[in-house]
Amino acid sequence: MRHVRRLLPIIATRPRPFVETLVSNLVVHLGVLGVAAGLALLIGRTLAGEPAPVAEWTALLGVGAIVVAIATWRESLVSHDLAYGLIGVLRDRVFTALRRSLPDRRDARRSGDLAAVALADIDTLEWLYAHTVAQTVSATVMLLVTTIASVAISPLLLLVWLPLFVMAVAVPFIATGRVDARAKELSTRRAALRADLVEAVQGLRELRHAGALDARRTGIGADDAALARVQTRIASRAGIERAASDALLALAGLGAIAVVIARIDTVPPSLTPLAFTIATAALLPAAQIADLLRNGGTLRESSRRVLEILDRPPSVVDAGNTASQLEASDAGLEFRDVGFRYHPHAPLVLDALSFAVRPGETVALVGASGAGKSTCARLALRFWDPDSGSILVGGRPLPALADDRLRRLVSAVPQGAPLLSGTIASNLRLGDPAASTEVLERAAAQAGILSPDAGLPDGLATPVGELGAGLSGGQRARVAIARALVVDPRVLILDEATAALDDEADAVIGSFLRQPSERATLVIAHRPSTIAACDRVVVLEAGRARAD
């Protein structure tokens, strides 16, 4: 319960709907009990031939029933408003935590996995916020009221329903271990299925090309069937428990009637319906507590996983507003004695690596596959900090620069940069959502999007199709370059894709690199034509730089 408890304080961010949920819940429960008890009393007196102001009571009970109906509607509305508001807050926190902590160099799990799991778990927590806290309070109040009412009618009534109450709570409590294990299996399977689906949709094109679509579909189908089996087992168990709880209710009612009819205590027969009502109503909080215990496993498991993400340490510490500002004109890139490994026990990928890219210079970084070229690019973008040495932009170590400042100084064109459906303009805005049209046009012009030989007569308004499928390889390369240029970076890192680059894209990159500029450009290069377009070559070998 420790994990669940840690997620409860966010309720304090939405006090008003919480209080409303609590009040309407109490009105519903006490209202139902009041109307049922009033009715039972009226019936009892009428049957016993005692005088009862039938008309007044009926009117009063009618009003009570209407109040309960309104409160029921209100409770459903405000409890869900509360829950969805809170899971919105939680989603935002999880997203922030993921953004801070990814990519994680020590955790091989895919970020899609983490996000999919977290989203599924947060949805589960809707139940925690909509149906547990306020309901537990009102269940406790109900228990108190029915206890007092029972003692007032006959203390024997208490002996009738109390053992049944204990049984109703004890059974799910004893089964907690098994229920937890099943809940864990259910949420693990559900999360894995979600992650697989997200990955399959994202990699649809690759799967189709590799002819692996059917195999993947079969795999997902098998996961689905396994999930359904667990769900069926859980549903069957829930059915048995519900039946048992109904049986206990019936027993409580029968016991109450027996107390009156067998004259075990001196309860007047006119109170028989009331005794029946109170004894059965006393078991309703037990049903709520049992429900809570049954769902406790799922809640605990989901809370644990959501907290696992919220507690992830940031991959780098942002210097924030205290960071010194950098003059834009002298911003070259320098690696100074950089040492880096992905895991404490893994070999060094970079070993005292030193090289520099001066402003206005284009440097090709080459080396065998696995030499550490992409690692250099990620370090220059400050995905992580090096284990030793430092990386400087304009003479300042990266940790001294605020994150948003760094994002504007150093920009990258990643391998096979994905485009999203929309226009070229909307894709360029991913580089800077606040960019003006003039800024987009400048970036587009630098990447050659607006030149006649780009074949894009509609310019920025051109639709790119799903994942950029409506554009040629060269056009996609231009958009990817322009997107990186939107922030007018002083350092540009270009990761030339090895396989996915056609001749047209190759030519686009070559002519872009030959344009004179003030930027320091580092190109992770594979093709001789790209290398030839650069001013200088740095060869990466055994984690060190060798000038060529």
Ligand code: ADP
């Ligand atoms: P290159 O870009 O030169 O092909 P990389 O920088 O991608 O090389 O990789 C350098 C080395 O680091 C390789 O041995 C690779 O297996 C390893 N590596 C890369 N990324 C990771 C990672 N996320 N976790 C662990 N090892 C990694």
